[in-house]
Amino acid sequence: MDKDPIPRWDGKHPRLKFKTWLKDLRMWRHATAFPLSQHGLKLMRSFDPDSWLKASADRVPEEVLLSEEGYEAILREITRQMKPILDLEPEVVMEEYL
Numbered sequence: 001m002d003k004d005p006i007p008r009w010d011g012k013h014p015r016l017k018f019k020t021w022l023k024d025l026r027m028w029r030h031a032t033a034f035p036l037s038q039h040g041l042k043l044m045r046s047f048d049p050d051s052w053l054k055a056s057a058d059r060v061p062e063e064v065l066l067s068e069e070g071y072e073a074i075l076r077e078i079t080r081q082m083k084p085i086l087d088l089e090p091e092v093v094m095e096e097y098l
Helices: 016-029 038-046 053-058 070-097
Strands: none
Touching: 016 070, 038 053, 038 070, 053 070
16 A cells, blocks of 8 residues: 555646645645655656546656656646646636625
8 A cells, every 4th residue: 555645636626626636635745655756657647547637648758757857748638638727717706605
């Protein structure tokens, strides 16, 4: 059993869960003993095989994934996919408020 599990997210309900997941990941990275070069691989393996998150991670070249830049590269891909939702967020918040 993994003694230091990475926070998981299924990719659903991004407006509600994306920012919390990112915070949980930052806390995990701060506390984990795993080497930086393994963070990207660990993150990729935390995704469900058929999820859009895994598809995003699969776009990162293997040599990058297995380096210290792998984690950030995966998050850049995920954030790129989330951009339309993140751009709409202030409008959605105002709509919900009104």
